[in-house]
Amino acid sequence: MDRPKLKIPSMVKDPVLIEKRRRQIVDAAVELFIHKGFHRTTTREIAKASGFSIGTLxxxxxxxxDVLYLVVEAIHGEVERRLREALCDSKSGIEMLKEAIRHFFKVMDEMQDSVLLMYQETKSLPPTHLPYVLRKEEEITGIFEEILRRGIADGTIRLDESQVKLMAHNIMVMGEMWTFRRWALRKHYTLEQYTERQIALLLNEMASESSKEPIRKE
Incomplete structure (x- = not known):
């Protein structure tokens, strides 16, 4: 079930025009925020870069x-769209997982400046906006949870159900680490090397988990 999105007010009533103009605003704002930062960028600069007057903006x-929220929403949307491209009903759970991780890490590499911007500036969102952003993070993490459960169901992934959510978050952090720690990691690994070694570590962890006794619930 789709969760409700935050509705950003607009004086314009045409939804097609709103989407088109906001896309222009987001594209302009991303470049400005990356190079100047959110707080040092003015709405007048965003308007100019978007091709609007400040009044039109x-x-x-x-x-x-609101612009920052739209930027973060757009980045999340692109990450989710490209991650879902890896999902295929004909694949086993383990193959789907490996393909999804490769897709996700590749997206983190290609969108590294935008992803870094998103996590650096999310704290600047007002309290009314932040829950929607965090919810989107949970939804993207949930894609990996779905894949892990598919693998458990078809027997290609050995993992206790109590570990699924934690493993999904681990995968997310591994992908994000390529962005946050790029200054260090790129000295030692290519993206392909980093990806395959992280996949090997994850699969080894899942194999180890299968030999352990299930965690008792108090």
Whole structure:
């Protein structure tokens, strides 16, 4: 079931035009935020880079924080879209997992500046906006949970159900680490080397988990 999105107010009523103009705003804002930072970028600069007057900009958003939310939402949407490209009903759970990890790490590499921006500036969102962003993070993590459970069901992944959520978060962090620790990791690994070694570590951990007794619930 789709969860409700945060509705950003607009003076314009045409939804097609709103989507088109906000796409322009997001594209312009991403470049500005990456190079100048959120706080040092003005709404006037965003308007100019979008090809609008400042008055026109405020027909589509109410604040610079709204722009930041739209930027984060767009980045999340692209990450999720490209991750779901790896899902295929004809694959076993373990093959789907490996393919999804490769897709995810590749996306983290290709969108590294945008991803870094998203995590650095999310703290600047107002309390009304932040829960929607965190919910989207959970939904993307949930894709890996679904894949892990598929593998458990078809017998290609050996993992206790109590470990599924933690393993899904581990995968997310491994992908994000390629962005956050790129200054160090790239001295020693190519993206392909990093990806395959992390997959090997994960599969080894799953094999180890299968030999352990299930964790008792108190």
């Amino acid at each position: 405020y027909e589509y958003i109410e604040s610079k924080e």
